[in-house]
Amino acid sequence: MLEIRDITKIYNPGTVTEQCLFRDFSLTVPDGQFVSIVGSNGSGKTSLLNIICGSIPTDGGDVLVDGKSIARQKDYQRYAAMGRVYQDPAAGTCPNLTMLENLSLADNKGRSFGLGRGVNKKRRDFYRQQLQSLGLGLEDKLDVKMGALSGGQRQAVALLMATLTPLRFLILDEHTAALDPKTAEVIMELTDRVVREKQLTAMMVTHNLRYAAEYGDRILMMSRGHVVMDRSGAEKAATSMDDILDMFNRISLECGA
C-alpha cells in the first residue's frame, strides 16, 4: 500500500512568487491498483509523482509504503522498488549505448555494478524474446544505438527496461504524450498488459482523457492541489470520457481559464 499523508508543498517559499501547491494533501493507493491521474497544467499531477519518487523535497508530511515512512530515503533508494517512464522518450534510455547495453543495465538493477561483464551474452535470447513480445520489430536491433531509434521505439524499450526486474510501483509521467496517436495506443496497451501481468501498483499521469477512462481501475482528477474527482471500481468503470470532460470543463471555468 502506498500512502501520501498530509503533504505540504510550497514553491518559491518566502518570495513574491510563493505558491502553495499542496496543503495537507493525502492519498492512499492500495496494492495492485492502476490509477489514472488527469488535471490541467499546474494542478499538481507531476509534482505528486515527484514527491512519491523523492525527486523534489516537500515542506511537511510523509510518504509511506506498507505503513513505513520512506520520506527520508533518497530518490535512488526509492527506485529499488519503483520503475518510472517519463514523457520524453529520450529520458528512459541511454542514447549512446546500444539497446543490448541498455537492457543489460536495466537487467542488473538491484544487484551490484562491479567488474563483471557488463553484457551477458546468454541473456540475448531472453531480451530478443521480450522485444518480440512488444511487436515493434525491435528484436533485430539489439546492437543498434538507442539514439538511432524512433521516439515510440525508445519509449517501448524504456517501458520494458523500467519493468524488467521485479518491482512494485510503476510511475508513468505522461508517457504517451510525445508519441503519435498510433504509437501512443501501442504503448498504452503494452503498459496495461505489463501492469496486469506483473500485478503492479501503477500511477499514470495523462492528458489523454480517453486513456484515463479506458485504462486503470481508478481515476483521479486534480485541480490546484486538490482531488476533485476520485472514482474507482464499478463507479470508475461506469465513468465515460464525456463525464470526465464535463468535470474537466467545470474546473477550468472555476479557474477562469
Place this chain on the structure above:
Amino acid sequence: MLDLLISTLTQGLIYALISFGVYITYSILDFPDLGVDGTFPLGAAVTAVLLTRGADPWATLAASLAVGALAGLLTGVIHVALRVRNLLAGIITMTALFSINLQIAGSNLTVDRGTDTIFTAPLTMSLFGGLTLMQRKLVVSLILVVLVKVLLDLYFRTKSGLLLRAVGDNAGLVTTLAKNRGVVKVVGLMLSNALVALGGCIVCHEQRSFSATMGTGQLVYGLAAVIIGVSLMNFYAASPLARAMRGAGALRYLATPAGTTAVIAGSILYKICIQAALNAGLPANMMKLATAALFLLVLVLSGRKGEAIIHA
C-alpha cells in the same frame, strides 16, 4: 630528423595518458574537469620526490595513480557532496593543488642523471638494453599506453564501466536503476585523475624534472587530442572504406575503432602539429599561444565548438 620523429611520437604517446583522463571526464562523464592542470603536476611532483629519495622507479607509477585518484576524489566530493558546479569544483582543486604540489616537491625539482628512471631501470635495460635511450623511451611509452588502453577498454565493458558511460549519457536513468549517480561520478573522476597523474609521472621520468607551472594548458592539450581523435574516428567510421570492412568478417573490428584508440591517434597528431610549428621557427615562448590557436582551429573545423562528445 628520425630522432625528432621518435621524440615527437614518444611525447604523443605519453600525453595520450593525460588525454585518456580527459576523455573519461569530458567525453564519457560530460564533466569539464579543470582539475587536470593541477593533477598533472601532482603526479610529476610525487614522482620527482620519490625518485630523488631513491624509490624504485616503477613504484612511482603506483604512487602517482593513487595521489591522482585522491585529487579526483576531492573534485568529486566538492561537486557531489557540497553541490558546487562541476567547472568550479575543478578550479578549486586545481588552485589548491598548485600549493600542495609545491609543498610536496619543496620547489622546482630536477632528477639527476645518476638516478634510474623507468627508461633506465634494470628491468627495462634487461629487455631493451640494446636500444638507445631515445628508442627505449618510445618502446616503454608505447607498452605503457597500450597496456592502459587495453585495461580501459576492458573496464568500459564491465558492469561498473557500463554504469559510468550511462551516467554521462543519461544521469536520470542511473537514478532509476537505484544507483547513486554521485558515487558513479566520483569513481569516474578518480579514474580520470589517476590517469592524468600517471601522465605527469611519466613526463617527469622522461624530462627528469618537475616544475610548478608544468600543468598549465594540459587540459587544453587533452581536450584537443580527444576532439581531434574522436572527430577523425567519426569521419573514418562513416567512410566507404570502413563501411566495406564492416561487412568483411574479421576486418570489421578495424572498421569501428575504440574511443581510446582515437584518443591515442589524436594525441600523437596534436603533438606532431605543435612540433611542426616549433620547427617552422616558432619561439618556445609562443608555444601555449600556438596550442590555444590550434585548439580553436580544431574546434571550429570539427564543428563541435566544445559541446559534449560522447564516445562511440
